Each structure stands twice: as structure tokens, then as C-alpha cells.
Amino acid sequence: MSDKNKFNGVKVFSATMAQERDQLGEKVTAWLADRPEVRVVDTVVTQSSDEAFHCVAITLFYQDDR
16 A cells, blocks of 8 residues: 555444435535544445345545544
């Protein structure tokens, strides 16, 4: 892993309800806006489902030099 991709923090945002899934991007954006010192080095979006539920997760891998 190169230095530019090193991370020292992980934040997971997830939602199963339709309304929460629709607002997930806004939650990520607000979290990042509150943390200008954080530099995201990778993002993984995961979707999983069963017969009753659909879950979306956005995982941020970030570097925080504080």
C-alpha cells in the first residue's frame, strides 16, 4: 500500500429502510463537512439483501493526521 492510500480510520454508514437509504449520501456529506481534517483514501459501497430487507453500506477509509 502506498503512503497516499494509508488510512488510520474507518467509518461505516448503513441503512435498511428505504427513506434512510435515500438519505445516506447526505449523512456521509454532513459527516465529512464536520471533519475537514479527514482525507478519504478509499470508499466501498456494499449492498446486501434477503427476502425482507435491503441494506446499503458506505464504508470510508480515511487518514486523520491530528
